[in-house]
Amino acid sequence: MRYLVFSDVHGNLDALTAVLDAAGAVDAYLVLGDLVGYGAQPNEVIDCVRRLGPLTIVRGNHDKVACGLQLPETFNPAALEAAAWTYEILSEPNRQWLREIPAGPIAIDTDVEICHGSPDDEDEYLFSLFDAERVLPSSTRKVCFFGHTHFSVVFSMCAGPGHVDGMSMREPDAGAKLTRLLIDPGRRYLINPGAVGQPRDGDPRAAFAIWNTTTHTVELHRVAYPVARAQARIRDAGLPEVLARRLSLGR
Secondary structure: OEEEEEEOOOOOHHHHHHHHHHHOOOOEEEEOOOOOOOOOOHHHHHHHHHHOOOEEEOOOHHHHHHOOOOOOOOOOHHHHHHHHHHHHHOOHHHHHHHHOOOOOOEEOOOOEEEOOOOOOOOOOOOOOHHHHHHHHHHOOOOEEEOOOOOOEEEEEEEOOOOOOOOOEEEOOOOOOOEEEEEOOOOEEEEEEEOEOOOOOOOOOOEEEEEEEOOOOEEEEEEEOOOHHHHHHHHHHOOOOHHHHHHHHHOO
């Protein structure tokens, strides 16, 4: 099986289209949440994702706010303005569809699960080795794909009860198109493919992963997309300028 794994589209249809084109033919899609928020095409992104199949998806915090399931209590002013705009512009069928997206984690098979924030808390941010060391022992599968931070990163540790040595972190080379990781059966992994629609790791290209169950590999990809067009859509929608500006910075 060849899976396309992606997260944090955030209403950026231009980036999502580039990812789908670059990934090519796959057997299934794993979506790690936050389809909407920040970007100017939330309905178009949801319509696109709804057409994908077979599809396994978990909700993100922006998805919950955009459909009215959660108040945006922790959002900064720009995120808050974008969330209110998104809520108003979403069609009722798409708003209802967002409400029905399940919380993570969801087990895909005996080896892999997916979540938005962490296996413990769908809204938790996993940034550091300390975060990963705390969460990895509680994950139920060898590999957990997560999103939320908008950073493309891999954490791993040796498997086994009480065994937390060999912790490592790898980030894709900012100038490369992909980083390939061979899954070691003796290790456990937290893998963030990065953000499709709003990367924050200093690389403005859209990020995604390909998980191949035949070769036991995960490829972390980056692909360029028409950033200027996505920025123009944000400005035309009257959304905060910072949401457009950060797309070209990857921050």
